[in-house]
Amino acid sequence: MLNSVGETLLLVSFLSGMVGVAALSYGILRHDNNFVAMGERSLIVIFCLLSSAVLILIYLLTTKDYSNAYVTKNISNDLSFVYSVASLWAGQEGSLLLWSWILSIYTLLLRFSKPFKALIPSTQSVSLFILSFFVFLIVFIENPFEVLKSTPLNGRGLNPILQNFYMAIHPLTLYVGYIALTIPFAFALGSIISKDKTDSWILRSKKWTYFSWIFLSAGLLLGSRWAYLELGWGGYWAWDPVENVALMPWLALTAFLHSSMAQETRSLLRRWNICLIFLAFFLSIFGTFITRSGLISSVHSFAQSSIGPYFIIFILIIVGFSIFMYQKNKSTILSKEDIVSLVSKENFLIFNNIFFLVITLTVFLGTVFPIISEAITGEKILVGPGFYDLVNFPNVLLLMSLMSIAPMIPWKDGKVVPILKIVLKPFAFSLLLTLIFFLYFDSIKVLIVLFLSSFVTSIILQELIVDFRLQLKRSVSFFEILKIKLRRYCSFLIHFGIILLIVGITLSSVYGTKSDFILSKGETIKLNSYEIKLINTYKKESVAKSIIGAELELLDEEKIYTLYPEQNLYKYEGNRSINKETEVAIYNTIKKDYYIILIDELEDGRFNFKIYINPWVSLLWIGSLISILGGIIILLKRRD
Amino acid sequence: MSSAKKKIKILVIVLLFFFSFLIFKAVESSLVYYLTVSEALEVRAQSKIKRLRVSGIVEKGSIKKNMDGSITFNITDLEKSIEVEYKGEIPDIFKDEIEAVVEGELVGKTFFANKLFAKCPTKYEEDLASSEKVSLAK
Numbered sequence: 029m030l031n032s033v034g035e036t037l038l039l040v041s042f043l044s045g046m047v048g049v050a051a052l053s054y055g056i057l058r059h060d061n062n063f064v065a066m067g068e069r070s071l072i073v074i075f076c077l078l079s080s081a082v083l084i085l086i087y088l089l090t091t092k093d094y095s096n097a098y099v100t101k102n103i104s105n106d107l108s109f110v111y112s113v114a115s116l117w118a119g120q121e122g123s124l125l126l127w128s129w130i131l132s133i134y135t136l137l138l139r140f141s142k143p144f145k146a147l148i149p150s151t152q153s154v155s156l157f158i159l160s161f162f163v164f165l166i167v168f169i170e171n172p173f174e175v176l177k178s179t180p181l182n183g184r185g186l187n188p189i190l191q192n193f194y195m196a197i198h199p200l201t202l203y204v205g206y207i208a209l210t211i212p213f214a215f216a217l218g219s220i221i222s223k224d225k226t227d228s229w230i231l232r233s234k235k236w237t238y239f240s241w242i243f244l245s246a247g248l249l250l251g252s253r254w255a256y257l258e259l260g261w262g263g264y265w266a267w268d269p270v271e272n273v274a275l276m277p278w279l280a281l282t283a284f285l286h287s288s289m290a291q292e293t294r295s296l297l298r299r300w301n302i303c304l305i306f307l308a309f310f311l312s313i314f315g316t317f318i319t320r321s322g323l324i325s326s327v328h329s330f331a332q333s334s335i336g337p338y339f340i341i342f343i344l345i346i347v348g349f350s351i352f353m354y355q356k357n358k359s360t361i362l363s364k365e366d367i368v369s370l371v372s373k374e375n376f377l378i379f380n381n382i383f384f385l386v387i388t389l390t391v392f393l394g395t396v397f398p399i400i401s402e403a404i405t406g407e408k409i410l411v412g413p414g415f416y417d418l419v420n421f422p423n424v425l426l427l428m429s430l431m432s433i434a435p436m437i438p439w440k441d442g443k444v445v446p447i448l449k450i451v452l453k454p455f456a457f458s459l460l461l462t463l464i465f466f467l468y469f470d471s472i473k474v475l476i477v478l479f480l481s482s483f484v485t486s487i488i489l490q491e492l493i494v495d496f497r498l499q500l501k502r503s504v505s506f507f508e509i510l511k512i513k514l515r516r517y518c519s520f521l522i523h524f525g526i527i528l529l530i531v532g533i534t535l536s537s538v539y540g541t542k543s544d545f546i547l548s549k550g551e552t553i554k555l556n557s558y559e560i561k562l563i564n565t566y567k568k569e570s571v572a573k574s575i576i577g578a579e580l581e582l583l584d585e586e587k588i589y590t591l592y593p594e595q596n597l598y599k600y601e602g603n604r605s606i607n608k609e610t611e612v613a614i615y616n617t618i619k620k621d622y623y624i625i626l627i628d629e630l631e632d633g634r635f636n637f638k639i640y641i642n643p644w645v646s647l648l649w650i651g652s653l654i655s656i657l658g659g660i661i662i663l664l665k666r667r668d
Numbered sequence: 669m670s671s672a673k674k675k676i677k678i679l680v681i682v683l684l685f686f687f688s689f690l691i692f693k694a695v696e697s698s699l700v701y702y703l704t705v706s707e708a709l710e711v712r713a714q715s716k717i718k719r720l721r722v723s724g725i726v727e728k729g730s731i732k733k734n735m736d737g738s739i740t741f742n743i744t745d746l747e748k749s750i751e752v753e754y755k756g757e758i759p760d761i762f763k764d765e766i767e768a769v770v771e772g773e774l775v776g777k778t779f780f781a782n783k784l785f786a787k788c789p790t791k792y793e794e795d796l797a798s799s800e801k802v803s804l805a806k
Contacts, residue, residue: 188760369672382680386687393691398702408702410721411695418694419687544755546737608760625757627737636737638757 031096034084034173038125041077042167044070045160052153056222064149068139071156075136078129078163082116085125085172089115094183097174098122104185106572114196115186117203120320120335121172126200128162130207134236135159138211147228151211151218158210161342169335188598188609194254201250202274205243206312209277211236212284213309216302220353225360230291230301237285237305238663242656244278249652256645257614264648265533267413272395273315276388280308283384290374294439297374298363304381306350311388313343318395371442376434383427390419421473424530428480431523432487435516454486461486477534481527488520514665521658528651535644542641548634555639558584565635573598573609578626578635582615589615593626593637621645700771705745708774722750722779723769731764743768750774754781762786 048070055063085098089112094100102115102122116122135155141148166172212233219229251274252264265271284304290296321336367374394411401409436450462479469475499509510517543555547562561581568575577594591613598609615622623640630636703711705724724743731741738755752770762768762784772781 367672367676370675372672375672375676378676378680379683382683390691390694393695397695410700410702412698412700412719414698415694418697419690422690423687544737608763610757610760627757628733630733630735630737632735 030084030088030093031173031175034081034088035167035171037077037081037084038163038167038171038173041074041081042160042163044073044077045156045163048074049153049157049160052149052156056149056153067149067156068152071132071136071139071152074156074159074163075132078125078132081172082125082129085122086113086116089113092183094181095175095179096172097176098172100176100180100183102186103183105182107186107191110196111186111191117199118186118190118195121166121170121174123199123203123320124162124166124170125172127203127207128159128166130203131155131159131162131210134208134211138214141232147215147218147222147224147232149218150221151214151229154214154217154221155210158214158346165335165338169338188596192254192258194250194258198247198250198254201243202247205240205245205247206274206277206316208236208240208243209281209309209312212240212305216305217350217353220302220357220361223357223360227291227295227298230288233305234288234292235663235666237281237288238659238666241278241281241285242659242663244274244281245652245656245659248274248278249649249656253649257612264645267391267394267416269395270319272391273311273318276391276395277308277312277315279384279388279391280304280311283381283388284308286377286380286384290377294365294374296363296365296367297378298361299358300381302354302361306354307388310343310347311392313339313346317343369441371437371444371447373434373437373439373442376430376437380427380430380434383423383430387420387423390416390423425476425480428477428484428527428530431526432480432484435519435523436487436491450490451487454483454490457486458482471538474534474538477530481531484523484527488524491520492517515662518658518662518665521661522655525651525653525655525658528647528654530651532644532647532649532651536642536648539644540640540642542638544636544638546630546634546636548632556641558582558641560637560639562635563590565629571599576626576629577611578637580613580624580637582622582624584620584622589622591615591622591624593624595626595628616646618646619643705743705750706748708750708779709748718773719771720774720779721769721771721783722774723767724749726762726764726766726768728764741768743770750779751777752779752781754784756782756784759784759786 048067051063051070052067055061055065055067087093088096088099089103090109092099092103092105092107092112094103098119098121102118103112107115117126135152138148138152138155215229215233215236218224251271255266256264284301287297287304288301291298291301317336317339321339367378369375394415397411398408401407432454433447433451436447458479461482462475465475465478469478495509495513496506498504499506541556545553545555545560547553547560549562549565552559552561559582561583562578563581564579566575566577566579568577573596575594575596577592580591580593582589582591593613594611596609596611610625613624613626621640621642623642625638627636627638700719700721701711702721702723705722708720708722711720722743724745727742727744727749731739733739736755738753739758740751740753742749742751744750754770754772767787769785769787770779770781771783771785772779774780
């Protein structure tokens with residue numbers, strides 16, 4: 029009963045989406061406000077319908093109504109309430125429904141944009157078209173309300189790997205960010221459609237881009253945390269296709285956040301910004317396509333499905349239409365001013381964009397390489413992680429160099445000497461600092477990174493000190509300076525966070541070690557500088573699973589850490605093919621992470637382990653959080 | 669075009685050349701061939717290809733634990749099979765008759781893997797789709 033209601037709701041929302049797109053387009057073309065108003069009303073209708081559909085599916089999931097195929101596939105009787113709700117995004121159909129619902133909220137929110145009213149209808153029509161595509165998928169291809177002929181007594185259950193805190197929030201966070209990219213894209217395309225010659229689309233969509241950036245960053249952070257803590261992959265990033273496609277829109281968006289400043293301040297790079305936000309959006313759709321179609325093999329398992337061809341058609345339509353509209357109206361989006369000097373912020377922003385885009389291109393190439401090579405040579409060839417490291421490392425160094433001086437360079441036409449004066453002291457200071465670092469670190473790679481990091485940081489600190497002194501001298505209150513320069517301070521905060529992140533990645537990848545070892549009870553082994561002793565092993569039984577665990581004592585730098593790595597075996601397997609779950613034992617300190625995996629018990633009763641010592645990973649998490657915090661403050665303080 | 673713009677263009681072109689070269693070099697140095705079991709056995713003769721990634725189904729009952737903590741198992745493409753020796757963490761979903769991907773080198777008849785990926789079979793979903801689903805719309 030509820031299933032047929034849900035299915036009907038979806039069908040009606042698809043129809044009203046079509047009507048809405050048609051009404052908006054007609055209204056825009058004929059300048060008929062009645063039709064525009066009709067289109068806008070269809071947005072409210074779709075939002076209400078999809079909200080009800082989401083509620084119905086959540087109800088079916090939490091009441092474990094196995095007459096629904098989606099519920100049966102993703103839930104079992106032993107699943108708790110929270111994970112039952114989270115199963116909304118555990119499978120393909122539910123994810124797509126959630127996706128549509130979130131996009132319908134965003135599209136509806138466009139109504140409340142007060143200024144730039146002229147831009148809204150065309151923006152809404154673009155967004156509504158995209159929304160209609162996703163609704164089309166859940167109505168005709170991946171219906172979340174499909175009914176089973178016979179109702180089973182128990183479902184197949186949620187994959188145990190997915191039963192943790194990160195599963196409950198990571199996909200959702202990433203979706204919220206991914207989908208929010210649709211709105212700046214719709215604004216850009218909308219401004220072309222409505223032949224808007226101002227920069228209002230940039231101003232209007234800036235908040236959306238920050239919003240999207242924050243959630244994409246948080247999503248990526250949670251994803252790598254999840255991989256690191258729960259999955260026992262030993263690392264936070266593996267250049268897996270699924271990770272890559274999430275990173276690419278983030279890279280393009282970060283480039284856009286920088287270059288759009290040139291348009292906001294000097295009305296420059298107008299065409300470029302449109303192309304860039306197009307790219308960011310296309311990459312997000314491409315990412316959805318890759319992860320949802322199973323085109324590229326990945327460690328992540330997603331349900332393979334038949335939505336691939338529809339996605340290709342959709343991508344062709346949306347990319348084709350965007351390029352066509354852009355070409356047609358290119359002459360109207362000329363920048364009024366020009367770049368007049370190399371020593372100008374706009375010039376540095378261009379180079380920032382180039383480096384970001386080279387990284388994006390690298391990640392893209394690496395991801396699609398197997399497809400291309402198979403098409404050309406008939407052989408599937410991959411590129412390993414070495415590929416990404418080799419290309420991205422110089423790029424990151426160049427970006428760090430820009431990050432140090434670019435914020436100090438004025439718009440339009442700067443003079444070299446005053447800039448040199450600003451950077452001289454920090455430069456000398458960082459050189460000195462690097463000499464001290466040289467006592468502790470021997471790797472050239474690390475020393476270059478540390479030098480650039482101290483350079484960026486000390487330039488920021490210098491400005492803060494100068495501001496603070498000025499404040500004392502002129503007796504302006506600290507809050508007033510903060511008010512005036514908040515935006516700038518936040519960008520410093522983000523940059524500083526990124527610096528910590530880069531340092532964390534560099535140190536942990538250069539100095540990280542891993543070893544395999546086998547121990548019997550009471551035995552001690554010495555590896556590198558530390559000692560490990562297997563104190564005890566234990567077996568536990570609970571209703572849902574049986575656990576094998578080990579108690580290990582690790583002695584390093586005169587401190588003793590106790591770790592408990594475990595292997596869980598789930599008893600109720602259902603039709604899941606996975607019933608094993610590795611519980612990694614991690615002891616975090618600021619300086620080092622001790623990361624132990626219990627691989628298994630050998631036949632002679634000894635135990636087989638793997639240990640990773642990952643230095644300074646903590647900087648990676650702290651840095652990311654600081655950057656995200658900076659982004660949040662900018663978003664909250666922005667007025668338009 | 670202003671002189672500043674011209675200079676920027678030249679710089680950009682130089683940079684792009686540099687990066688193209690870098691990407692080319694990086695691709696060359698990190699290639700991994702992705703093959704089926706039969707293909708892997710064929711290319712073994714070609715000495716220049718070192719690193720391989722081979723996918724296949726884990727043969728039933730072939731997984732053995734060794735005393736040094738490594739495991740051996742056979743993977744097959746239903747025509748030929750290779751013995752794989754692997755040491756390291758084992759993915760939770762790894763077991764008999766699933767699709768596994770191993771990365772490493774083929775020496776003699778044994779494939780020494782240092783990476784092991786396991787793929788989640790989606791077979792049951794297809795079964796469900798073909799046998800049990802009926803849409804309400806019909």
